[in-house]
Amino acid sequence: EVQLVQSGGGLVQPGGSLRLSCGASGFTLSDYWMSWVRQAPGKGLEWVANIKQDGSDKYYVDSVKGRFTISRDNAKNSLYLQMNSLRAEDAAVYYCARGAGDYDYWGQGTLVTVSS
């Protein structure tokens, strides 16, 4: 059974950092692009970033470029999102998802709260 299990969310002050993790099981992570999608409270879905199977290509939405870094460790079956210089507008539920642009499996979501 394909599963994506997320961890690492929480409360952080503006300007702070947080690292999200997404553990994959039930499939070979190295066969798939992986992505992060977020959803601010009461709002719609926003695509954040994705990463190629071997990590050689990465793309970001403009609002997080230079602050967020997507990475992966295929040997550890894990996807990551390092978030630096966090702003109030980054507060959201963050989802990891399998795929480059069409997402057939999603993590359970992890809440990131940015507040002083």
Added chain:
Amino acid sequence: DIQMTQSPSSLSASVGDRVTITCQASQDITNYLNWYQQKPGKAPKLLIYDASNLKTGVPSRFSGSGYGTDFTFTISSLQPEDIATYYCQQYDNLPPYTFGQGTKLEIK
């Protein structure tokens, strides 16, 4: 970036009704269009990919159509369990792979 305009933003319908949601892309995306269902507190679920392909296991009352810039999502006979918010998403060429604003579907 490609903008996705989804309508309506909310919709109230009765059980058994035919429900239609539209999504318009700001430029030609051929058929690189997905439809997702999201229930409160849950992750989105892929229903339709490549504009018209039903994901395995998804009930056949769900369907999608369209090509280029104009797309349609249809529920042929609304069921109580279909109450959710629905999103279109384009994934043409390079990111960002933008979502529509969502359509909140309620039972009348």
